[in-house]
Amino acid sequence: MLKRKFGSRYDWQRILRRDYMERYFETSEFKGYVTLFHMHEVAAPLVKQYGDTPVCIADKGYSWMQHFPEGQQYSVTTVFDASNQVVQWYIDICTRNGYCEKNGPWMDDLFLDLIYLPNGRLIEKDADELEAALSEGIITSEEYSQSWNEFNALKQAILENQFQLLELTKLHFRELTRVR
Numbered sequence: 001m002l003k004r005k006f007g008s009r010y011d012w013q014r015i016l017r018r019d020y021m022e023r024y025f026e027t028s029e030f031k032g033y034v035t036l037f038h039m040h041e042v043a044a045p046l047v048k049q050y051g052d053t054p055v056c057i058a059d060k061g062y063s064w065m066q067h068f069p070e071g072q073q074y075s076v077t078t079v080f081d082a083s084n085q086v087v088q089w090y091i092d093i094c095t096r097n098g099y100c101e102k103n104g105p106w107m108d109d110l111f112l113d114l115i116y117l118p119n120g121r122l123i124e125k126d127a128d129e130l131e132a133a134l135s136e137g138i139i140t141s142e143e144y145s146q147s148w149n150e151f152n153a154l155k156q157a158i159l160e161n162q163f164q165l166l167e168l169t170k171l172h173f174r175e176l177t178r179v180r
Contacts, residue, residue: 001138002095002108005075007035007066010103014058017041021176022104030168032070032097033105036176038063050115050123057087065173067165068097068105073150075107078169084177089116089166093150095143110139110147116158116166124155 008020017040024033039062046058058064061082068075075094079087091114094107111130115123130147133139139147157163 002110004106004108005092006103007033007037007068007105008103009037009064014043014046015039015041016043023176025172029164030067030069030172032072033068033099034172034176035066035068035105036063036173037065050117050121055087055117056081062087063173063177065169065176066105067169067172068099068107069165070097072097073110073146074154076165076169078173080173084173086118086170088118089169090114091116091154093147093154095146110143110150112147112151114151114155114158122155122158124151 007022009015019038019040020035022033022035025031039058039060042058042060045056047054047056057079059082063080064077065080066075066077073094073096075092075097077090077092079090081087092107093110093112095110097105097107099105111126111133113125115125130144134141134144154163
């Protein structure tokens with residue numbers, strides 16, 4: 001069974017005090033839900049190790065903004081630090097994005113991920129999880145191919161500076177933080 005992930009992060013115990021908002025955008029550049037999750041108080045910072053580089057992705061004052069583009073097979077989470085600077089873009093490959101009244105926008109995770117850092121570094125993640133999901137019958141061969149096709153298309157778009165959503169995240173963040 002695929003893991004459903006919600007933009008509200010309602011079940012994330014690390015965050016002790018938070019603000020959450022969501023908004024539906026319908027423009028020529030983007031159509032879908034955008035969530036903004038602001039961390040006022042955390043039990044402990046969350047630091048990920050990317051090679052030799054430690055990167056803090058959750059701490060007091062940080063925000064996670066997640067895009068759920070309608071009709072697409074990916075979701076983008078942009079991490080902003082306490083100074084509102086982008087820390088990373090985390091791109092989840094998924095089968096679909098959706099919405100439910102109780103917990104808001106969601107995506108069904110299809111294992112493969114791309115992490116793009118502001119310095120231009122692109123990190124590929126979780127190919128081993130995708131292989132295991134196929135061999136264990138959690139996903140079909142069609143979903144396996146779909147995941148790789150979407151992953152490779154997004155990777156190429158990022159490398160060619162053609163993935164416009166990365167720039168839109170900054171605009172959407174400014175719009176949503178004006179409302180807060």
